[in-house]
Amino acid sequence: MNPFKKHTGIVTLLDLPNVDTDQIIPKQFLKRIERTGFGQFLFYDWRFIDGKKPNPEFEMNADRYRGASILVARANFGCGSSREHAPWALLDYGFRCLIAPSFADIFYNNCFKNGILPVKLSESQVETIFQRVRRTPGYTMTVDLEKKKVTSGDGLEFGFEVDDFRRHCLLNGLDDIGLTLQHEGAIRAYEARHPEAAPFPARP
Amino acid sequence: MKPKTMFEKIWEAHVVHEEAGQPSLLYIDRHLVHEVTSPQAFEGLRLTGRRVRRPDLTFATMDHNVPTTDRSIPIEDAISAQQMDTLVRNCKEFGIALFDLHSPDQGIVHVIGPELGLTLPGQTLVCGDSHTSTHGAFGALAFGIGTSEVEHVMATQCLLQDKPKTFMIEVNGQRPFGIEAKDVILSIIGRIGTDGGTGHVMEYAGETIRGLSMEERMTVCNMSIEGGARAGMIAPDEKTYDYLKGRRYVPASAGGGFAAAVERWKRLPTDVGARFDRVLRIDAATLAPQVTWGTNPGQVVSIDARVPNLSDFPDPNARKSAERALDYMGLQAGTAMTEIPIDRVFIGSCTNARIEDLRHAARFVKGRRVAPGVYAMVVPGSQRVKKQAEEEGLDRAFIEAGFDWRESGCSMCLGMNPDILKPGERCASTSNRNFEGRQGKGGRTHLVSPIMAAAAAVEGHLVDVRQYDLKNEP
Numbered sequence: 001m002n003p004f005k006k007h008t009g010i011v012t013l014l015d016l017p018n019v020d021t022d023q024i025i026p027k028q029f030l031k032r033i034e035r036t037g038f039g040q041f042l043f044y045d046w047r048f049i050d051g052k053k054p055n056p057e058f059e060m061n062a063d064r065y066r067g068a069s070i071l072v073a074r075a076n077f078g079c080g081s082s083r084e085h086a087p088w089a090l091l092d093y094g095f096r097c098l099i100a101p102s103f104a105d106i107f108y109n110n111c112f113k114n115g116i117l118p119v120k121l122s123e124s125q126v127e128t129i130f131q132r133v134r135r136t137p138g139y140t141m142t143v144d145l146e147k148k149k150v151t152s153g154d155g156l157e158f159g160f161e162v163d164d165f166r167r168h169c170l171l172n173g174l175d176d177i178g179l180t181l182q183h184e185g186a187i188r189a190y191e192a193r194h195p196e197a198a199p200f201p202a203r204p
Numbered sequence: 205m206k207p208k209t210m211f212e213k214i215w216e217a218h219v220v221h222e223e224a225g226q227p228s229l230l231y232i233d234r235h236l237v238h239e240v241t242s243p244q245a246f247e248g249l250r251l252t253g254r255r256v257r258r259p260d261l262t263f264a265t266m267d268h269n270v271p272t273t274d275r276s277i278p279i280e281d282a283i284s285a286q287q288m289d290t291l292v293r294n295c296k297e298f299g300i301a302l303f304d305l306h307s308p309d310q311g312i313v314h315v316i317g318p319e320l321g322l323t324l325p326g327q328t329l330v331c332g333d334s335h336t337s338t339h340g341a342f343g344a345l346a347f348g349i350g351t352s353e354v355e356h357v358m359a360t361q362c363l364l365q366d367k368p369k370t371f372m373i374e375v376n377g378q379r380p381f382g383i384e385a386k387d388v389i390l391s392i393i394g395r396i397g398t399d400g401g402t403g404h405v406m407e408y409a410g411e412t413i414r415g416l417s418m419e420e421r422m423t424v425c426n427m428s429i430e431g432g433a434r435a436g437m438i439a440p441d442e443k444t445y446d447y448l449k450g451r452r453y454v455p456a457s458a459g460g461g462f463a464a465a466v467e468r469w470k471r472l473p474t475d476v477g478a479r480f481d482r483v484l485r486i487d488a489a490t491l492a493p494q495v496t497w498g499t500n501p502g503q504v505v506s507i508d509a510r511v512p513n514l515s516d517f518p519d520p521n522a523r524k525s526a527e528r529a530l531d532y533m534g535l536q537a538g539t540a541m542t543e544i545p546i547d548r549v550f551i552g553s554c555t556n557a558r559i560e561d562l563r564h565a566a567r568f569v570k571g572r573r574v575a576p577g578v579y580a581m582v583v584p585g586s587q588r589v590k591k592q593a594e595e596e597g598l599d600r601a602f603i604e605a606g607f608d609w610r611e612s613g614c615s616m617c618l619g620m621n622p623d624i625l626k627p628g629e630r631c632a633s634t635s636n637r638n639f640e641g642r643q644g645k646g647g648r649t650h651l652v653s654p655i656m657a658a659a660a661a662v663e664g665h666l667v668d669v670r671q672y673d674l675k676n677e678p
Contacts, residue, residue, distance in 0.1 A: 016528065017521040018398055018500050022639045027620045031269065031283040033243035033290050035351075045641050074521055076399040079432065079500075080639060081618075082334040083241065084350035105368075105402055105434055106334060106348055113352035163366065165226045177254070180360045183221045183229055187362060190220045195468075196233040196327055197361075200260035 002115040003173030007096045008142040009069030011133050012060045014043075019073055020080035021107060025089040038085055039092030064137040072129050073100045077118075078107025087114045097143045099150065101126050112166050115173065117145055119160045132156060145171055207475035209370050210439055211405045214345045214472070218328050220362055227364040233327040235357050236313050237264040237300065239291040240620070241332030245355035246294040254359045259299040261361065263322055266291055266305055267312045268620050272583050272610035275305060284621065298358075311586020311612045314338040314554035318422065319588050321451025325440040325469040330357055335554045335636065337428040340437035341421035342444055343472050345405070347435040368434050369403055369481035372474075374410040377489035382670045384564070385420035386556060386634070386653035388412070389427040390494035392486065394504040401433030404482065407474065408438050412488040418447040419558045426555045427636050430501040439473035495541055495666055496638045496651040498529035503638075505541060507656070507668045513537040532640055533648050534628070541666050546650070548631040549580035549661040550643070551607075553617035556634035556654050557585030559592050565658040566598040568674070574606035575664030581608040581623070583615040607661070619644050632660035 029041040044051070046058050054061045060068070071090070077100040078086060087110045090098070098111065099119045111118045121129075132154065133139045141152045145167060150158045169176060180187075191197040208216075221229040235258075242264070249255070256262055269284040279285040288305065295302035303309040309316055314335050317323045325343035330336060332354040339346035353363055373392055393400075406428050408421075416424065421438045428436025445466050448454045455461040492506035503526065505512065511530070514537065517523040530537065535544070551557065551565050562584065574580045582602050584590035590612055593599055599609045616623040617635035619642065625631055627646025634657050638649035650666060659667045 015524075017525050020500070020637075020639045022618075022637070022642050026641055026645070027618050030240050030620060031281075031287050033247070033287060035244045035247075045645055076402070076432070079398055080334065080429075080637060082332060082348040082350055084244075084332075084352060087350075102399060102402065104399065104432060106350060110350035110352065113350065163227075165364075176364055177252075177356050177359050180229060180356065180362055180364065183362075186221045186229070187231070187360065190231055191361075194217075194231060196324075197231060197258075197261075200258075 001113070001173045001175060004096065004115055004117045004145055004170045006142065006144045006146065007069065008140060009096065010065065010067055011070045011072055011129070011139050011141050012065040012068035013130060013133055014060060014071060014073040015130065017074040018076045018079055021078055021083050021086040022080055024078065024086040025083065030083060030085050035088050036092060038089035039094070042089040042093045067094070069094050070097045070099065070141055070143065071095050072126060072133065073098065074126070075101040075123070077103050079104035082106045084110045084113070087111045087116050091116055099126065099129065112170055115170065117143060117170060119143060119150060121150070121158055121160060125158050128156070207477040209474045209478045209480060210343060210407060210437060210472050211345060211370050214326055214328065215367060217326070227366045229362050230328060230365045232330055232357050232361055232363055233261065234322055234329040235262045236317055236322070236329065236331035236336070237262060237354070238268055238313050238331070238333065239266045239287045240268045241351050242294065242354055243287065243290045244351050245358055246298065248355040249298070249358060256298040256300060256358045257361045262300045262358065263303070264291060264295050264300050265303040265310055265313050265316055268614045268618065270305055270613040271621050272613050272615045272623060275611055281622070308587050308591070311588065312554045312557065312614055314426065315558060315585035315589065318342065319451070319586060321448055321454035324448065324454065324465070325444060326472050330363065334429045335426050337433070337436045338422050338426040338554055340425040340428065340435050341418060343437060343440035343469065345435055345437065348429060368405045371401055371404040371406045371433065371482040371484070372480040373406055373408050373484045373486065375408065375412040375486045375488050376410040377412060377487045379412055379415070379488045380491065381675060382493055382655065383488070383491045384653035384655060385416055385423040387491055387494045388488065389424045390496070390501065390504050390651065391491055392484070393427065393431045393501050394494065396431050396484065398430060398500045398502040399432040401428065401431040404433050406431070406433045406436040407480070408436060409474070413438055414441065417560060418443055419560045422558065423555055427501065430636055440469050445469070493653065493656050493669055495656065496649070497533065497535060497541065498526060499532055499638055499640050501636065501638060501651060503529055504651070507541050507666065509541055511535045511537050511539045511541065542668055543665065544650070545630070545665045546632045546660050547578060547629045548625060549578060549657050550583070550616045550631055550633040550635060551581070551654055551657050552583030552585070552615050553635035554585065554614070555636040557583060557589065559589050561634065561654040562589065562593050562598050563596070565654040566601040568655050568658040569605040569607065569662065570601045572605055572662045574661045578661055578664050579608070580606065580661040581610055581616070583610045583623070584612045586612045616643050618642060632657045632666060
């Protein structure tokens with residue numbers, strides 16, 4: 001996994017609450033057996049008309065947001081299906097950081113596993129960013145995970161909270177399977193004392 | 205000793221390792237796997253040279269992608285077929301039991317887990333699917349995970365987890381006739397919103413919940429995720445033990461430890477005086493059949509209500525969401541819900557495709573006909589449900605009424621297989637999500653209970669089932 005320390009990029013907007021993972025990556029694209037190549041299908045039904053022409057009414061499609069790598073959205077982003085194809089699609093499209101007042105649990109978790117930083121800010125802070133981005137074409141921000149701060153050249157500065165362990169893993173790009181395997185002794189001891197972890201006989 | 209919730213007891217019994225400032229390392233008793241969220245996890249194991257630590261605790265089936273038409277015909281969609289073949293190869297390579305397309309045990313992962321007795325009280329159970337919350341109906345801690353976590357469980361049989369908060373939802377009072385488990389959970393989601401349970405594990409309690417059958421409890425727990433919760437659970441009781449007894453993977457009654465297991469399970473329910481972070485109380489006697497009008501499961505009203513007005517939403521984001529939903533759904537504010545015509549009916553999904561669901565719907569359609577112009581289909585949750593329904597003659601009731609009777613799978617709940625709505629088509633559906641495009645691009649979904657779906661098929665529009673004298677029908 002790529003570490004995330006500090007990232008500066010163009011900010012784009014998705015002005016809807018409760019964006020579900022079915023919208024982030026519709027089901028017809030879940031049939032691939034790889035982790036890559038999902039970016040072209042990101043927000044597919046919203047981004048494109050008839051699957052081809054970019055939809056001019058979808059804010060993110062505007063030229064001013066080209067190359068954006070920070071997505072700012074409304075509350076409960078990523079609700080619904082557990083599909084990790086959603087963060088894979090966001091990452092493949094170029095997003096490294098998501099900002100919203102809240103995220104759904106499974107999606108939030110999935111982001112950290114893929115080197116994407118989801119930042120929770122208050123409704124009013126998110127609203128401030130929406131207004132500044134709309135006023136200023138090419139608006140960029142810097143997200144600093146070490147300092148837990150979101151800043152911009154116009155003086156905007158918001159601190160954010162993130163769990164220390166998740167922050168540590170993301171800063172260092174740690175693979176948590178590797179971390180868990182360091183507890184092999186504890187896992188083995190647990191399996192020896194826990195009835196449900198006894199060898200499970202094959203049944204007809 | 206400090207009184208504990210059922211969740212706390214199960215959590216504490218599964219902690220393998222704990223350190224201040226870190227998530228807990230939790231042992232996972234059962235891992236269920238399906239074709240869509242597993243290929244990248246298996247590939248990850250191969251790339252790192254890792255094995256599945258406990259193939260004996262891991263079980264796979266194929267459900268999301270499978271066609272619901274004749275299984276003897278080759279699968280037309282080459283990419284779907286490749287995903288299923290990949291699962292077959294992976295299960296073989298890593299030594300995992302697979303209930304494949306042609307197995308009599310095949311079905312939706314959350315239907316077959318309980319059927320086979322893979323889900324037991326007091327366990328931790330995970331699957332790369334958000335509706336894993338279903339299994340909480342047995343007093344298990346069951347939750348959906350992403351593919352990276354699927355790989356983590358495969359490699360370690362553990363997960364790193366932050367301890368969620370607890371949310372008790374107590375439902376008391378006599379359910380009026382025509383009010384099903386689906387109406388109970390939809391009305392809960394309507395009250396708390398689709399993010400009301402975020403960061404929490406729900407425990408459903410109260411006399412109404414105790415009165416539900418095991419299958420009805422599964423319907424309630426299934427949709428916990430639609431209220432944003434990590435998991436939903438219901439304390440095990442005699443109904444739970446009766447359901448489990450004799451199932452394939454349950455300890456055998458004769459000398460297999462079933463009685464001892466029951467004694468352990470009896471210690472699981474929440475202690476008197478245990479504290480929850482949040483509590484919601486609902487009176488079931490006041491409930492009406494529920495139907496969604498919008499594009500998330502929280503946008504729901506009683507069937508005797510009207511499509512809401514934008515002025516009903518003081519919060520600007522909720523208003524924006526409602527405005528968009530009304531536009532997508534093609535609905536006018538103020539329209540009576542019962543006047544909304546439908547084109548399609550789907551009875552199926554991990555929420556409502558078990559035998560009792562099909563019995564309720566079949567009993568209604570017997571002697572009635574699907575309205576002209578409506579296409580209605582029944583997709584049993586598993587091959588076992590299908591077989592039992594056929595033994596009971598439910599298939600004939602559906603077919604004679606004009607329903608299409610299919611093979612088991614997820615089908616039009618998410619439309620990964622060919623079962624989808626056409627743009628603009630409106631469907632009364634027993635599934636769990638009414639998101640934009642969920643059942644097909646441009647398709648419009650109204651979530652309802654099985655009997656409400658059956659009634660909508662017959663009338664050609666959404667209908668209040670309480671208008672029928674069902675108690676006195678044969």
